[in-house]
Amino acid sequence: MKRLVLIDGSSYLYRAFHALPPLSNDAGEPTGALFGVVNMLRATLNERPDYVAFVVDAPGKTFRDDLDPNYKANRPPMPDDLRAQVLPMCEIVEALGIPILRIDGVEADDVIGTLARRANAENIDVTISTGDKDFAQLVRAAEPDRAGIVLVNTMSGSRMDSDEAVIAKFGVRADQVIDLLSLMGDSVDNIPGVEKCGPKTAAKWLGEYGTLDGVIEHASAIKGKIGDNLRAALPRLPLNRQLATIKTDVELERGPAELALRERDADALRGLYARYGFKQALRELEGASTANDIASDRAGLRATAAGHARGGGAAEAPAPELAAKGDYEAVTTQPQLDALVASLQAVEEFAFDSETDSLDPMQANLVGLSFASETGRAVYVPLGHDYPGAPAQLDREAVLAALRPVFADPARRKLGQHGKYDLHVLRRCGVEIAGYADDTMLESFVYNATASRHDMDSLAKRYLGYDTIKYSDVAGKGAKQISFSQVAIDDATKYAAEDADVTLRLHRVLGARLAAEPALEKVYREIEMPLVPVLARVEANGVMIDGDELRKQSQELGKRMLDAQLKATELAGRTFNLDSPKQLQALLFDELKLPVLVKTPTGQPSTNEEALEAIADQHELPRVILDYRGLAKLRSTYTDKLPEMVNPHTGRVHTSYHQAGAATGRLASSDPNLQNIPIRTDDGRRIRRAFVAPPGRKLVACDYSQIELRIMAHLSQDEGLVRAFESGADVHRATAAEVFGKKSLDEVSGNERRAAKAINFGLMYGMSAFGLARQLGIGRGEAQDYIALYFSRYPGVRDFMERTRQDARDKGYVETVFGRRLYLDNIKASNQGLRAGAERAAINAPMQGTAADIIKRAMIDIDGWLAGHRERALMILQVHDELVFEVEDSFVEELLAQASRRMAGAATLRVPLVVDSGVGINWDEAH
DNA sequence: TGACCATGCAA
């Protein structure tokens, strides 16, 4: 299939001018923008397009000026330094043999749009090279035998080649981009949009209503200030749509097929490059024309790229050197690759690391791989560096094919740092890893969960006394951060090879330390390491979400929020931001003079739920705020956000589990957190109905009943508590009967059971009489009596608590049933608050941590069994004491039996482990 | 833009 590249010349010239330093040649002529454009053009031509055009704006009015006299009215005149570079640029473009298009009365955008559509219709693949995001409206995914339209921005390295890519960038499909731009407006072109409506808001509205017309139709339903802004902007929006639409039907003299690349004029180019001081381009010209010095040519390109990718670096001056601290080398030739593979096959273990362009392992693209098998030496294999002028790299597929047997060989031990990430990335490239044997993050976590963070930079500092190159050193940070694929290969090599090297060196230290602590070694070897591939699978499986259902709920919640808001405004007598605790505090406590009964940790009057409940009998407003808060929480955190988290490749939501997240050994979940999906209220519960099974499948949820209390019974060996669990009775009711002296469970009142439950839970968190009193809304003395009574009935529990505190003081740590250790740095602190906090943590950690160990063991066991049934059942969620599976209908019974049995058998305690389960077409039903 | 605070969701 033929390919056409359309270059948005004006856009590049402006952007290069502003992105690059004000360089000049020996004669003092400005060259910065020129330099950027020339590099971009060379990179473009290196890809040998069949047709190409360099499109620039012509002077004069266009149809947009007629539509809106203010269009582009506030655009400043072109700076002189930039104007001076326009002519030389055109000369260079001409000399390169690229056709220049400049059509009177037609903007470059419309020329490009027209050519793109025509070429696409003629089944020519189109690449639009521009820095202007508006072109996303033209993107069209290629299909087999069907040309597509791709948008690339070589300055930022971004690429949009499908609706998914457009969604990732803008949150809307390509066909919604015009509507998005219409809502946002464009300050550069002086198009006023909806005030305060940025890309997020616009995308949200379009997600709800589909099109601009849909948004206009529902404008009255949008609440708040932003809704007013929208309504104010309504008359303007149709005009914005016309302005934002790139025309695709302009009359042109030349069609796509008449844009063939001409022979370049080497003599003219040589003169121009020399005049403007483009030494590397000049060298490339000479090198290619004589074709006898490939190596130096490549070196030249690399130096150019380094200067370019860093943006601020002087054009031809080398970038400031990153200090390479070991013998680090880039692998870019076949002989080097052969040597690497041979060396990996010759060793028993090696460290590896992957570099990518995203933190999300379910979306990241592989940019390079690094390896180290002896300390102080490492190599980096760049695979996807695609900045302008990037040197030739080995073919990605060929490299992966060569490495696949090494990764798949379980006898060759692989080491990593947070290897679960790399497992995902490589799996998505078709490389499965067997023999993932050690992970320095987990070694550190098991060795001492609280001594340091477990990222590589912290570990290197702590255990090696070594300062690593930081990611921000090579890629920048904040808004200016570039993708790793844009990092110069020399810099990338130092950074990436160091990662592998440091991983190996850390393992030498941490592996030895763990080996000296057999109990910890066991936790690491038998629980944490085997769990890595299990978690990777759970994450990759993901969960199916009914996005339409959630969007429907969002709309409904929005309506109810609006009602609450109106009522609140009425009650307050003025408008205020219901989301602002500060404004609310001023209103309630200063203006309405309601009493301050609760304060925040910083001493401010609190407006939290407890505080509002306490004053709800004195004024109607607190109740309305509480209602509003409940709705707003559900909408902002769940119903609005979850649909946005659907992975465009898989159509499912993939959380990340942090294995070294919680010091107690629990997992933590993020992006999104699927461990805090509401369940306690009816409105909240509805959200769980949007976690669904596909047709022909069911969700199965299995959860441990009272696991932490059972662990407390086991650890304390308290006869009464053990008996309660052995009898199979409702443990809170049994506790109430004991504490309140009832002869039979039937005599326990609801209130007594509630009190007993509060005591049971409170004890596990190290709660005091004060806390219990507050929880139950009773006097402190009464609470103290309950606790005393409890301890007299369950003396084993009291002894266990005291023993645990003493243990913590003596040893400085507490441990779980399986030997996981938690150090408590503050247990001997002189600060009484810190010490009390450490004591509470000491009491809680063995129970929470043992529960975490148990469910981890169950997950490993169940995953092993599921290996033979991957088509029929998937483990998809873990929520501390619960596992959720997605199961084929015909396999539900089998899975229920196996999962329950394996969970219950994951530990043998003094009391039985009981597993409850449920089945349904959604998570609510299954629970 | 980043950091912090207040708030609230889960086990």
Place this chain on the structure above:
DNA sequence: TATTGCATGGTCA
């Protein structure tokens, strides 16, 4: 003066 987490919107430097 109740454990462990994560995400939100507001606010401020």
